[in-house]
Amino acid sequence: MAVYTEVSDEALVEFVATYDIGEVVAFKGIAEGVENSNFFLAAGDERYILTLYEKRVARNDLPFFVGLVEHLAERGLRCPMPVHDRAGVVIKELGGRPAAIFTFLDGMSVKRPSVRHCQLVGETLGRLHLAGNGFQLTRRNDLGPDGWAPLFSRFSDQADDISSGLGTLISSELEHLSRHWPDNLPCGVIHADLFPDNIFFHRKEVSGVIDFYFACNDAFGYDLAVCLNAWCFETDYSFNITKGQALFRGYQSVRALTPAERAAMPVLARGAALRFLLTRSYDWLNTAPDALVKPKDPIEYARRLRFHQSIDNPAGFGIEQGA
Amino acid sequence: MAVYTEVSDEALVEFVATYDIGEVVAFKGIAEGVENSNFFLAAGDERYILTLYEKRVARNDLPFFVGLVEHLAERGLRCPMPVHDRAGVVIKELGGRPAAIFTFLDGMSVKRPSVRHCQLVGETLGRLHLAGNGFQLTRRNDLGPDGWAPLFSRFSDQADDISSGLGTLISSELEHLSRHWPDNLPCGVIHADLFPDNIFFHRKEVSGVIDFYFACNDAFGYDLAVCLNAWCFETDYSFNITKGQALFRGYQSVRALTPAERAAMPVLARGAALRFLLTRSYDWLNTAPDALVKPKDPIEYARRLRFHQSIDNPAGFGIEQGA
Numbered sequence: 001m002a003v004y005t006e007v008s009d010e011a012l013v014e015f016v017a018t019y020d021i022g023e024v025v026a027f028k029g030i031a032e033g034v035e036n037s038n039f040f041l042a043a044g045d046e047r048y049i050l051t052l053y054e055k056r057v058a059r060n061d062l063p064f065f066v067g068l069v070e071h072l073a074e075r076g077l078r079c080p081m082p083v084h085d086r087a088g089v090v091i092k093e094l095g096g097r098p099a100a101i102f103t104f105l106d107g108m109s110v111k112r113p114s115v116r117h118c119q120l121v122g123e124t125l126g127r128l129h130l131a132g133n134g135f136q137l138t139r140r141n142d143l144g145p146d147g148w149a150p151l152f153s154r155f156s157d158q159a160d161d162i163s164s165g166l167g168t169l170i171s172s173e174l175e176h177l178s179r180h181w182p183d184n185l186p187c188g189v190i191h192a193d194l195f196p197d198n199i200f201f202h203r204k205e206v207s208g209v210i211d212f213y214f215a216c217n218d219a220f221g222y223d224l225a226v227c228l229n230a231w232c233f234e235t236d237y238s239f240n241i242t243k244g245q246a247l248f249r250g251y252q253s254v255r256a257l258t259p260a261e262r263a264a265m266p267v268l269a270r271g272a273a274l275r276f277l278l279t280r281s282y283d284w285l286n287t288a289p290d291a292l293v294k295p296k297d298p299i300e301y302a303r304r305l306r307f308h309q310s311i312d313n314p315a316g317f318g319i320e321q322g323a
Numbered sequence: 324m325a326v327y328t329e330v331s332d333e334a335l336v337e338f339v340a341t342y343d344i345g346e347v348v349a350f351k352g353i354a355e356g357v358e359n360s361n362f363f364l365a366a367g368d369e370r371y372i373l374t375l376y377e378k379r380v381a382r383n384d385l386p387f388f389v390g391l392v393e394h395l396a397e398r399g400l401r402c403p404m405p406v407h408d409r410a411g412v413v414i415k416e417l418g419g420r421p422a423a424i425f426t427f428l429d430g431m432s433v434k435r436p437s438v439r440h441c442q443l444v445g446e447t448l449g450r451l452h453l454a455g456n457g458f459q460l461t462r463r464n465d466l467g468p469d470g471w472a473p474l475f476s477r478f479s480d481q482a483d484d485i486s487s488g489l490g491t492l493i494s495s496e497l498e499h500l501s502r503h504w505p506d507n508l509p510c511g512v513i514h515a516d517l518f519p520d521n522i523f524f525h526r527k528e529v530s531g532v533i534d535f536y537f538a539c540n541d542a543f544g545y546d547l548a549v550c551l552n553a554w555c556f557e558t559d560y561s562f563n564i565t566k567g568q569a570l571f572r573g574y575q576s577v578r579a580l581t582p583a584e585r586a587a588m589p590v591l592a593r594g595a596a597l598r599f600l601l602t603r604s605y606d607w608l609n610t611a612p613d614a615l616v617k618p619k620d621p622i623e624y625a626r627r628l629r630f631h632q633s634i635d636n637p638a639g640f641g642i643e644q645g646a
Contacts, residue, residue, distance in 0.1 A: 003354040008434040009524075025429045025525065026370075028363060029354035031326040040351060040363055042429070047349075047365075106348045106365070111331040202348065 003029035003037045005052045005095045015094045016043055018085045019101065032197075035213055037097070040104075047104035049080060052097040057213055062091050062098055064139045065212050068132070068189060069102070075131040077124075078208040080105060107200030107207030118231050118243040121199060122250025124206045125191070125227055129220045129255055132189030141192065141216040143275055145181050149174050151278050155285050162281055163299055170281075173274050173305060181271060182219070182264040190223035191215055195230040221261040224251055225268035228317060229276065229304050237303040244318030257319070265314040273308055277301035326352035326360045328375045328418045338417045339366055341408045342424065355520075358536055360420070363427075370427035372403060375420040380536055385414050385421055387462045388535050391455070391512060392425070398454040400447075401531040403428060430523030430530030441554050441566040444522060445573025447529045448514070448550055452543045452578055455512030464515065464539040466598055468504050472497050474601050478608050485604055486622055493604075496597050496628060504594065505542070505587040513546035514538055518553040544584040547574055548591035551640060552599065552627050560626040567641030580642070588637040596631055600624035 007027075016024050022044025030038045030049075037052040053062060066082050070090070073081040080102035082090045092099050110117055141147070152159075152170055159167035191198075193214040200208040224247070232243040251257070280298035287295040311317065332350075339347050345367025353361045353372075358380055362373040376385060389405050393413075396404040403425035405413045415422050433440055464470070475482075475493055482490035514521075516537040523531040547570070555566040574580070603621035610618040634640065 006434075009431045010435065012431070023526075024431060026427070027431045030363075031352035031354040040353075042370075104349070108332045108335070108347060108350045111329075112333065203346075 003031075003039070004054050005037045005097055007039065007050075007052070007095050011094060015092070015099070016041070018087075018092070019043075019083060020086055021046065021048070021083065021101070041101065048083065049102045049104055050094075050099065051102065052095055052099050054097065059098055061139060061213075062100075064137045065215065066090050066100055067137055068135055068215055069212055071135045072128065072131045072209075077128055077131045078105065078206060079212070080208070080210060105200050105208030105210065107202035109197050109200055111196065112235075113196055113231050113243070115240075115242050115246045116204070117196075117201065119246035119250035120201070120206050121194065121227055121231055122224075122247040122252075123254050124199065124209060124250075125194060125223060126251045126254025128191060128209065129188055129223070135189055139216045141190075141218040143192070143214065143279065144216070144218055144222075145177060145271060148177070148271075148274060148278055151282060155282050158285050159281060162284055163302065166281070166298075166302060169302060169305065170274070170277065173270065173309075177267065177271050177274065180267045182221075182260065182267065185219040185221050185261055185264060186258060187217060187219050189215060190218050190220060192218065192223060192226060194223065194227050219261075219268070220255070221257065221264055221268050222272060224248070224257075225265065225272040226275075228265075228269055229272050229301070232317075233304060233307075237300065237307070239307055239317075241316075241318045245320065246318075248317070248319045252320075262314050262319050265317055265319055266308065266311050269311070269317065270305060270308045273301050273305040277305055326354075326362070327377050328360045328420055330362065330373075330375070330418050334417060338415070338422070339364070341410075341415070342366075342406060343409055344369065344371070344406065344424070364424065371406065372425045372427055373417075373422065374425065375418055375422045377420065380421075382421055384462060384536075385423075387460045388538065389413050389423055390460055391458055391538055392535055394458045395451065395454045395532075400451055400454045401428065401529060402535070403531070403533060428523050428531030428533065430525035432520050432523055434519065435558075436519055436554050436566070438563075438565050438569045439527070440519075440524065442569035442573035443524070443529050444517065444550055444554055445547075445570040445575075446577050447522065447532060447573075448517060448546060449574045449577025451514060451532065452511055452546070458512055462539045464513075464541040466515070466537065466602065467539070467541055467545075468500060468594060471500070471594075471597060471601055474605060478605050481608050482604060485607055486625065489604070489621075489625060492625060492628065493597070493600065496593065496632075500590065500594055500597065503590045505544075505583065505590065508542040508544050508584055508587060509581060510540060510542050512538060513541050513543060515541065515546060515549060517546065517550050542584075542591070543578070544580065544587055544591050545595060547571075547580075548588060548595040549598075551588075551592055552595050552624070555640075556627060556630075560623065560630070562630055562640075564639075564641045568643065569641075571640070571642045575643075585637045585642055588640055588642055589631065589634050592631045592634070592640065593628060596624050596628040600628055 024043050026042040028040045035056045036054050039050040041048040041050045069079045070082050073079050083101040198211045232240055280296050283295040284298050347366050349365040351363045359377050360375040364371040364373045392402045393405050395402050406424040521534040555563050603619050606618040607621050
């Protein structure tokens with residue numbers, strides 16, 4: 001949780017005046033968001049989120065991220081809609097940072113997802129994959145399979161400082177995935193980080209998807225494997241197959257998985273677990289003790305990876321045959 | 324800025340259901356507030372602030388703080404109004420912490436106050452002092468003159484680690500104030516921390532006063548001296564007497580200072596500067612490097628104190644004769 005950049009009242013009022021959204025009514029920094037500074041903004045009779053992009057987000061990627069949510073929102077996905085200023089511009093500057101205003105989404109994220117939530121997440125992910133069709137910009141997955149070995153090489157000599165045996169777990173997994181990673185699955189725009197923090201629910205339905213700052217072009221099945229990791233494990237690291245069934249059922253109610261995608265799910269699940277194990281391990285070792293955002297425990301994903309290593313059949317995750 | 328306590332969606336929904344305010348629509352941690360965890364809450368068609376009281380606020384003081392804002396709001400001061408649950412209760416429990424819901428105040432705090440802001444702050448402080456009349460509970464000022472020497476004794480041997488000569492500055496000032504502090508000034512409920520963070524403006528008027536967690540019974544003139552320190556200095560530590568005039572003029576347009584209060588302003592200003600110098604010095608030396616809230620620089624208040632030491636006539640602060 002963090003607000004990295006302070007915005008003066010004078011600068012804000014001047015900034016908002018370039019939009020056709022009325023006068024500032026309220027403005028508060030939000031204790032959410034790891035990469036950027038986010039503010040609750042009330043102007044006229046509406047609510048918005050103002051985002052200042054901090055240095056971890058590459059400026060060159062902003063047209064992709066902002067254009068994507070606009071593309072998805074126009075196609076009916078509930079996500080923050082970027083607001084254009086009077087000149088039609090979306091990515092502007094405030095406090096020395098790139099900045100954009102988005103519509104506010106009602107709803108709350110869930111801390112302990114139910115089976116029903118998993119089904120809704122699956123449906124939403126399927127809709128997101130279909131809605132991304134036709135988006136003109138592309139972005140490669142920096143944290144995809146090609147990036148894993150280089151990322152590991154940056155901390156491999158310290159991996160066992162986190163937990164004994166972690167270095168061997170990762171290096172042998174990298175070796176396995178390099179031999180088994182599928183390269184012919186259906187691809188498109190994926191969210192790549194659809195954790196419970198990033199979906200809001202309201203009145204028992206999905207009210208919005210947020211935080212597209214890892215979105216990229218990659219395999220749809222990999223995106224689903226990220227969700228499997230993020231939504232279907234209990235706090236004691238046990239895998240809840242009923243939640244897995246609900247996730248896949250929800251997804252397939254919108255977009256049927258191909259036989260190749262279904263068959264690849266065990267290896268995709270391992271890859272998704274490894275991706276978060278790698279980034280969390282790196283952050284764990286490289287976050288200053290006085291950082292505003294505490295690093296997340298990497299071991300959660302070592303536990304998930306070890307579980308996935310025990311599964312060699314998609315049925316073990318609860319995948320049923322598609323409609 | 325901080326949210327110290329996480330609130331699960333389930334716990335929140337259950338908590339809000341005990342109020343007659345409708346269903347939760349949105350909920351976000353706010354990156355403001357040093358003592359407590361604050362959340363933006365939208366429920367039904369209204370906006371609220373949910374506060375969880377962390378350990379720095381004594382539970383025994385909560386009836387005073389919460390009762391006071393209700394008393395002041397009922398008398399027309401714009402401040403957060405505590406919301407009663409269906410059983411009439413205001414101070415409840417959530418996430419293992421005392422918790423209360425307040426109405427949301429529109430407006431923004433100013434980072435660089437103008438002369439006009441100083442006048443409005445003076446008026447508002449005068450209204451607050453009058454509105455506090457009749458409030459039945461009392462609370463002593465823990466950070467008043469009696470508390471200064473004991474607080475200094477907790478870090479006096481380290482004071483010069485902050486800045487050379489600081490220990491001598493503080494000890495000689497304590498000695499001066501012990502001889503000159505007035506004990507017969509008009510007293511009542513004071514805010515005691517009316518910094519720019521704690522007043523919101525909207526459409527060029529004051530839209531609300533927040534953060535009454537240092538409020539107590541003490542001299543009205545001391546409260547005004549806190550504002551003089553907090554509002555009338557420029558960022559280069561120079562005193563802006565035009566702002567001082569505006570502050571006192573605004574205050575006296577609501578409540579005329581007595582001759583004794585006017586005469587005491589030089590010593591009150593020194594005491595108010597010392598109070599913030601002491602607490603900031605203590606926090607500076609005792610805040611863990613990984614704390615969520617960074618300590619404020621005590622030296623700002625050493626600079627103010629040295630300025631006040633050069634003033635022996637209330638006219639030097641811009642005080643005019645009352646109406």
